[in-house]
Amino acid sequence: MTSVRTEVMRSDVSGWPALLADKLAQAGVQRMLLDQATAEGAALHAALSPSVQALPFSQPLEAWKDSLFSTVDAGFTVARSGIAATGTLVLAPDAGTPRTVSLVPPLHVALVYASNLHADLHSAMHAEHWSDGMPTNLVLVSGPSKTSDIQQTLAYGAHGPRALWVVIVDDVLEVQA
Amino acid sequence: MNARPMHFVSPADFRERVSGALQDQALRTSMRGAMEFLQTKRSTQFQDADELEQLRDLGEAIRQHALANLPDLLVQFESSLQALGVHVHWASTADEANAIIHGIAQRRGARSIVKGKSMASEEVELNHYMAERGIECIESDMGEYIVQLAEEKPSHIVMPALHKTRAEIGALFERHLPGTPYTEDVDTLILAGRRSLRQKFADADIGLSGVNFAAADTGTLWLVENEGNGRLSTTVPDVHIALMGIEKVVARLEHIVPLASLLTRSATGQSITTYFNLITGPRRAGELDGPREMHVVLLDNGRSQAYADQQLRATLQCIRCGACMNHCPVYERVGGHAYGTTYPGPIGKIISPHLLGLEETADLVTASSLCGACAEVCPVRIPIPSLLVRLRTEANRDPAQQVDQPLRGQGASFSRGEQLVWRFWSGAFARPSAYRWFRWLATRLRAFTPSSQLGWTHHREPLVPARRSLSELLRERGQAE
Numbered sequence: 001m002t003s004v005r006t007e008v009m010r011s012d013v014s015g016w017p018a019l020l021a022d023k024l025a026q027a028g029v030q031r032m033l034l035d036q037a038t039a040e041g042a043a044l045h046a047a048l049s050p051s052v053q054a055l056p057f058s059q060p061l062e063a064w065k066d067s068l069f070s071t072v073d074a075g076f077t078v079a080r081s082g083i084a085a086t087g088t089l090v091l092a093p094d095a096g097t098p099r100t101v102s103l104v105p106p107l108h109v110a111l112v113y114a115s116n117l118h119a120d121l122h123s124a125m126h127a128e129h130w131s132d133g134m135p136t137n138l139v140l141v142s143g144p145s146k147t148s149d150i151q152q153t154l155a156y157g158a159h160g161p162r163a164l165w166v167v168i169v170d171d172v173l174e175v176q177a
Numbered sequence: 178m179n180a181r182p183m184h185f186v187s188p189a190d191f192r193e194r195v196s197g198a199l200q201d202q203a204l205r206t207s208m209r210g211a212m213e214f215l216q217t218k219r220s221t222q223f224q225d226a227d228e229l230e231q232l233r234d235l236g237e238a239i240r241q242h243a244l245a246n247l248p249d250l251l252v253q254f255e256s257s258l259q260a261l262g263v264h265v266h267w268a269s270t271a272d273e274a275n276a277i278i279h280g281i282a283q284r285r286g287a288r289s290i291v292k293g294k295s296m297a298s299e300e301v302e303l304n305h306y307m308a309e310r311g312i313e314c315i316e317s318d319m320g321e322y323i324v325q326l327a328e329e330k331p332s333h334i335v336m337p338a339l340h341k342t343r344a345e346i347g348a349l350f351e352r353h354l355p356g357t358p359y360t361e362d363v364d365t366l367i368l369a370g371r372r373s374l375r376q377k378f379a380d381a382d383i384g385l386s387g388v389n390f391a392a393a394d395t396g397t398l399w400l401v402e403n404e405g406n407g408r409l410s411t412t413v414p415d416v417h418i419a420l421m422g423i424e425k426v427v428a429r430l431e432h433i434v435p436l437a438s439l440l441t442r443s444a445t446g447q448s449i450t451t452y453f454n455l456i457t458g459p460r461r462a463g464e465l466d467g468p469r470e471m472h473v474v475l476l477d478n479g480r481s482q483a484y485a486d487q488q489l490r491a492t493l494q495c496i497r498c499g500a501c502m503n504h505c506p507v508y509e510r511v512g513g514h515a516y517g518t519t520y521p522g523p524i525g526k527i528i529s530p531h532l533l534g535l536e537e538t539a540d541l542v543t544a545s546s547l548c549g550a551c552a553e554v555c556p557v558r559i560p561i562p563s564l565l566v567r568l569r570t571e572a573n574r575d576p577a578q579q580v581d582q583p584l585r586g587q588g589a590s591f592s593r594g595e596q597l598v599w600r601f602w603s604g605a606f607a608r609p610s611a612y613r614w615f616r617w618l619a620t621r622l623r624a625f626t627p628s629s630q631l632g633w634t635h636h637r638e639p640l641v642p643a644r645r646s647l648s649e650l651l652r653e654r655g656q657a658e
Contacts, residue, residue, distance in 0.1 A: 004451070061466035062415065069379045086449040098466040099412045103405060121449075122434045131430050134395045136461050137412070140453035145405040147367060148445070149320035149336060151207075151343045152214045155367040158319055159374065160405020160452070 001087035004143030005156055007165045016167050017047035020109065023165070024074070025049040029107065033057055034076040035096035040111055044076060057098050068104055075101035075161075076109045081116040082168075083124055089141040089166065090124060099137050108161035110141070114172045188517035188529065191540045198511040204340060208509050211339050215503040218446025219554070236439045237558040240494040243427040247484065250393040250426045251475065257396030261458030264472045271301035274476050278303060278385070278418055281472055282312050285416055287382035293400070293407035294318040295387030296334050296497065297420045297476055300519045300532065303385075314385070315377050317406035319370050326353045332513030334520060335444045335499040340512050374406070384410035384468065388421035389497070390437065392430040398473070399433050400454040401440060403447075408454050417459070417468035423475050424484075424493040436496055439556035443498040479531040485582050488567055492527050494557045499524075501551035501561060507544055516541060523551035527564045530571075535586030539572040543590075595631055616646050 011019050031053050035041040045054045079089040093099040102108045118124035145160030223229040255265045268274035304314040316325040320337035331337030343361045351359040357369045390399040400407050411417050441447045459471035483492045502508040502522025513521035518529040530538045551561040576588030605612045619642040626641045
């Protein structure tokens, strides 16, 4: 993931909210979408510095499209899983964390548990039984938005998030214990 | 087709454009650089030759399996989509596809359509059709946006603005984007493009996209991209229309995994692109974003002609990676625009005759030395050179000859004179006495050989028989024939 300019942080189950909150404050993030109904959203919310405001995605997109596009700095998502071979996050947006959270704000912050990592796309698809029921949208994210459309020169931040931070939470030992 | 692009060039004028392109030093230089870049990127992804060959076998098998069952898969795909609440439309021609999309736009009172990258929409000339009817189409892929601003067509199916230098793009942005000073800095240019397009996503009434792969079992559309404009186009506007060729469907979602891997590695040399966007139906109850209305337009536009022929069906295996053009010595030298077709390069030569007829494209199928580089890199093993030979045969077939599945434009290059020459030659070759007689006559009368010999002498020296035939020379030296 780092080869495509993704910032990867590794932490443990108790340490990640403080680590991330600190980094968000340093980056000057002011308004961030996050779903407090999830355990991770609540934990991060509790750790956030007062300079960072947490916003819920509480109304349909069409009711606040313009302000989402112009006033939100970051979106926080918990990935369903990750794919090791290609450095990929598997996101399954839902009512609490809709599709645009990982798409419209200039910074996308994703959390993935090490225990949810798969070797490759094929094994992820089988382990999670994708064919038995696909969500409206399943997105595989492998870095921040980019393009090489001008003279094959790589540039980041074409249309989607200009930066992607991934927090890998090392829960594997605890799972085994 | 009624819809004509802003700068329509006929593929039939290929020969004239080729000589212009070959003299264009700037184009030659930028093409050379781009091809080398893309070839190197691809080769770094396929360092294990055995793995590549196994993956190609698998990709070919999946595509052939899908095509063998295509009618059933399309029906299954349609019912999967309908169960999800997607409106399914069938378009047998480009005009029908345009009329369907225009009908949706009219019903919704739409003024603007924001587009993710779609070569099918280029094929049907959607932007032009909509503009004539007062609806604005905005290309949001950076490369597509650049060629749209320049009022051009893409010159490559994956990298639409491949032919443009950063200086040209800097000047283009300065002219068209308010408050953008001239620069050749790529990051600054991309930022300018991002700024000017961002509000368009929020304002557009409809988002239109292409489709890379579709799964019949789940009704999933699989979109591959790096920029995020495809996700924005399919997520933010209230209506999503997906336009796709009928050949894009495979039986099962899992069949797409190896195809997607072959696609990104062959196309841009990436192990995976930034986004794989898997869409399964419109917004569901309780969800807060995503389009509330979704349409899939299935486009034939000549594909069923290729489908009906057992050999030519392989054309439809294509996953649109562009590796064939990236490795084609002809494409590299003339660039994508010379072809005058939506799909340039080797794949364009074999698909365009079905979309446009051989009468427009007969010259394209001859613009190949049959070197075979395209077939060597094709991730799904389309035998492009043998398909080219077949299309040449059809272009030279007597238009009056009755065949089982005649191709549109059969006999476009047919010449009675050439037919007579070949008839005479095969007759003489089959009869030794006639052949010896002809050989004796031709060598004695070599001074009278015509200097203009049909198409042969357009680009070559005339054929003149030797003074004496080889067997005569051998006999003179006392050796047996």
